[in-house]
Amino acid sequence: MAKNEWKDDPSELLRATATFRLSEVDPDSTPGFEGDKGDAEELLADHAHELADWQERLFAESREGSNRSLLLVLQAMDTAGKGGIVRHVAGAFDPKGVAVTGFGVPTQEESEHHFLWRIRKRLPAPGIVGVFDRSHYEVVLIHRVRELTPLDEIETYYDVINDFEREVVDSGTQIVKVMLHIGLDEQKERLAERLDRSDKHWKYNPGDVDERMLWPQYQQAYQLAIERTSTDHAPWFVVPANKKWYARIAVQRLLLDALERMNPEWPAADFDVAVEKKRLAAS
Amino acid sequence: MAKNEWKDDPSELLRATATFRLSEVDPDSTPGFEGDKGDAEELLADHAHELADWQERLFAESREGSNRSLLLVLQAMDTAGKGGIVRHVAGAFDPKGVAVTGFGVPTQEESEHHFLWRIRKRLPAPGIVGVFDRSHYEVVLIHRVRELTPLDEIETYYDVINDFEREVVDSGTQIVKVMLHIGLDEQKERLAERLDRSDKHWKYNPGDVDERMLWPQYQQAYQLAIERTSTDHAPWFVVPANKKWYARIAVQRLLLDALERMNPEWPAADFDVAVEKKRLAAS
Numbered sequence: 001m002a003k004n005e006w007k008d009d010p011s012e013l014l015r016a017t018a019t020f021r022l023s024e025v026d027p028d029s030t031p032g033f034e035g036d037k038g039d040a041e042e043l044l045a046d047h048a049h050e051l052a053d054w055q056e057r058l059f060a061e062s063r064e065g066s067n068r069s070l071l072l073v074l075q076a077m078d079t080a081g082k083g084g085i086v087r088h089v090a091g092a093f094d095p096k097g098v099a100v101t102g103f104g105v106p107t108q109e110e111s112e113h114h115f116l117w118r119i120r121k122r123l124p125a126p127g128i129v130g131v132f133d134r135s136h137y138e139v140v141l142i143h144r145v146r147e148l149t150p151l152d153e154i155e156t157y158y159d160v161i162n163d164f165e166r167e168v169v170d171s172g173t174q175i176v177k178v179m180l181h182i183g184l185d186e187q188k189e190r191l192a193e194r195l196d197r198s199d200k201h202w203k204y205n206p207g208d209v210d211e212r213m214l215w216p217q218y219q220q221a222y223q224l225a226i227e228r229t230s231t232d233h234a235p236w237f238v239v240p241a242n243k244k245w246y247a248r249i250a251v252q253r254l255l256l257d258a259l260e261r262m263n264p265e266w267p268a269a270d271f272d273v274a275v276e277k278k279r280l281a282a283s
Numbered sequence: 284m285a286k287n288e289w290k291d292d293p294s295e296l297l298r299a300t301a302t303f304r305l306s307e308v309d310p311d312s313t314p315g316f317e318g319d320k321g322d323a324e325e326l327l328a329d330h331a332h333e334l335a336d337w338q339e340r341l342f343a344e345s346r347e348g349s350n351r352s353l354l355l356v357l358q359a360m361d362t363a364g365k366g367g368i369v370r371h372v373a374g375a376f377d378p379k380g381v382a383v384t385g386f387g388v389p390t391q392e393e394s395e396h397h398f399l400w401r402i403r404k405r406l407p408a409p410g411i412v413g414v415f416d417r418s419h420y421e422v423v424l425i426h427r428v429r430e431l432t433p434l435d436e437i438e439t440y441y442d443v444i445n446d447f448e449r450e451v452v453d454s455g456t457q458i459v460k461v462m463l464h465i466g467l468d469e470q471k472e473r474l475a476e477r478l479d480r481s482d483k484h485w486k487y488n489p490g491d492v493d494e495r496m497l498w499p500q501y502q503q504a505y506q507l508a509i510e511r512t513s514t515d516h517a518p519w520f521v522v523p524a525n526k527k528w529y530a531r532i533a534v535q536r537l538l539l540d541a542l543e544r545m546n547p548e549w550p551a552a553d554f555d556v557a558v559e560k561k562r563l564a565a566s
Contacts, residue, residue, distance in 0.1 A: 202343040279489070
């Protein structure tokens, strides 16, 4: 087995099952992969074209009336590498076939609506791979930790989310939910780097340290969110992310698996190819 | 001068001025570039990172309140390579910073609104590079050739478009308008290739041959559109496109020029870096 290949399929290893415990996931680990950074970069590059090819098939299929699409939901503590996943994994797709939405602090208008209002508007169109950088899970994460919403209301949201995702899947959109899991020390190093580099200052927010102080509360909120919403139709995958190169190949593999299962095919011609060749030749 | 560099800036060479004649543009030519396909591929790869870097600055700036964005408008006859520009040129951007919109046949709802209605909804948000694959120009191209709208009404649209683009530019969005110019014979070869490959059948439409029969009328409609709407605030660039590799480096250069002129800078920290370093260290 070459070092630049998966030893075991990470999809099974990273999937959060009924007994999942976030506290037992080592953010330094690399489940299913025995290579190093260089091996991982090779693997990422080797499969980029395959990922783009699947996406193009999905797009092609949609032109002939299919309503299928794929949605990658990314959640994580600050600096865990959501942006790097978008750039280095989703960057392989043809830009016409991918739509990235960052869900920051809700606008005034968004706050006045149900929390799914802004989410529904950004669900991927047929043929498109949507990426959510943060998502509808914010209401059971920061809202829970910061007490932005009464707890008894938050307690109802897990079922609301499960029902919503069931509806989305039934409408033709496969969902892959990923939590990038970094450690407290690793986050400190990454925040320090942002402070050291003037071209990274815009990514730093003093509030990041405030959030960091609430690390245990956030881990608990993630634990609850994952155990209550890792369903058969929309499972969670918890990806160790202290090694950025591992997180990238893992998410790439999860997307490849999802697309392979969807197995979009090139649409058959809805015209007579021989006739068209003659018409073209005569033109 | 290395063969994999521009000999002359194509921006000036390709810009449609007051005396522009589409019939005088040779679709096989490579203005400003003396290298071959391999040289062009090197040049494209060499500048991909630079393009991504500018876009990230534009994005960063928008997080601090700037409302600037960039819009690339692509128009062309079928098979001219709009899709390849999106994939190979815009593919260099971080997916979070680019938004591609294809404007096909208007939906029923779109048809019931002003032709700019669907366009306005897809103008790039601050910090984003928008790409229009077809655009508001369809009303003075296919509508003119196919007589989908009364001619006297179409005659008023050129001014409407100029006013609209003035407004867009004044709102902070730079516009780069590109017509990819291929020849009639080259199109025949490319359509034949689509008919030969089953994975390309979905891109072929029998209507493509019908449109092809109206080649001179389309060239005339493009001539009128370009001469009437190539303004100082939103000039047209006509890019010879029989050689796909040339069209790609030319559009890349046009985007680089536009971003260099905009010159977005990394936002300065709006916090005290020393204080934050201490807070982080203590956390």
